[in-house]
């Protein structure tokens with residue numbers, strides 16, 4: 269019994285030391301996902317710096333976080349507004365914004381990348397950060413679909429690289445997929461898992477395969493709905509109503525695609541089609557390509573399959 273207890277104490281202490289090791293988090297990308305990841309990391313006591321390419325974008329991202337945090341406070345502290353205000357203030361005090369990623373990454377414990385779903389841009393970003401980030405710093409990508417191994421390929425720190433795939437909207441969705449590839453060390457995998465749990469999520473682990481778990485099942489379903497629309501089998505509205513009332517989904521596939529971003533869905537499908545051109549499930553959609561070409565990206569641009577203009 270004594271041995272088991274000491275082993276448990278040892279594992280808890282290493283987990284606590286790993287968790288204590290992640291004090292400062294750098295989130296790169298102040299968009300839909302980067303803002304949500306910044307919020308949940310700050311809410312759980314981490315110091316977070318959110319970076320993007322312009323001050324205007326990071327300022328807008330901070331405003332989005334404040335709006336979202338107000339929704340959390342309204343729900344969580346409805347009976348204690350004073351505690352709610354304290355929670356809001358302490359969370360916002362944990363957040364910094366910046367546009368100089370190299371400077372920020374030079375003194376951080378964990379980098380979480382949530383930029384555009386483009387392999388080349390992600391690789392270039394991580395390659396530059398690999399040269400300035402401290403040796404102990406872990407790199408993680410929030411990619412929906414790109415192989416972590418490929419994103420990490422431009423970095424020396426292959427053992428300190430993994431995937432942390434959050435779900436939209438991050439403050440509400442309870443899951444994080446922790447993804448490891450061949451070179452990810454056990455220590456890194458465990459640190460990423462501990463971090464996912466420290467920010468209040470349930471973690472699952474999976475191999476570095478296209479779409480990990482959720483997206484491999486979800487995105488083909490979303491795209492099959494688009495193909496149903498393209499064939500004229502039913503309207504987008506009826507398909508959405510059908511899946512909400514018939515399958516109990518909180519959103520129909522077109523609402524969800526608009527919510528996730530039609531551009532992100534296109535990037536996912538393009539990447540998978542390149543990997544497996546003969547797979548009909550990954551066949552690009554003319555309608556999706558047309559909408560993205562027209563700048564109709566869904567909620568984030570005010571119009572997609574539906575219009576969101578006020």
Ligand SMILES: C[C@H](O)CC(=O)SCCNC(=O)CCNC(=O)[C@H](O)C(C)(C)COP(=O)(O)OP(=O)(O)OC[C@H]1O[C@@H](n2cnc3c(N)ncnc32)[C@H](O)[C@@H]1OP(=O)(O)O
Pocket residue numbers: 336337339340342343411412413434435436437439440441483486518519524528
């Ligand atoms: C492709 C990628 O790689 C992977 C992905 O992310 S795939 C997408 C995964 N996500 C999903 O499938 C989302 C499915 N949709 C849903 O779960 C729900 O429709 C939803 C949570 C988005 C909205 O919930 P719903 O009940 O329909 O409506 P809504 O009233 O907006 O939200 C309910 C409560 O949730 C909370 N909430 C919703 N969005 C929030 C946000 N962005 N921030 C904080 N709280 C939020 C609020 O407390 C809200 O109550 P409030 O309106 O009084 O503030």
Ligand SMILES: NC(=O)c1ccc[n+]([C@@H]2O[C@H](COP(=O)([O-])OP(=O)(O)OC[C@H]3O[C@@H](n4cnc5c(N)ncnc54)[C@H](O)[C@@H]3O)[C@@H](O)[C@H]2O)c1
Pocket residue numbers: 296297298299300301302319320321325381382383384385386389393410411412413433434435436527528529532568
């Ligand atoms: N949208 C979703 O539902 C969802 C869910 C999970 C994961 N993801 C993944 O998260 C990532 C971001 O998706 P999103 O929906 O937040 O996209 P988004 O378009 O909302 O935000 C992307 C942000 O990245 C910034 N950016 C682009 N290149 C950059 C660079 N070189 N340096 C710094 N910032 C840069 C852009 O300015 C933009 O603000 C993608 O890899 C996507 O696949 C998206």
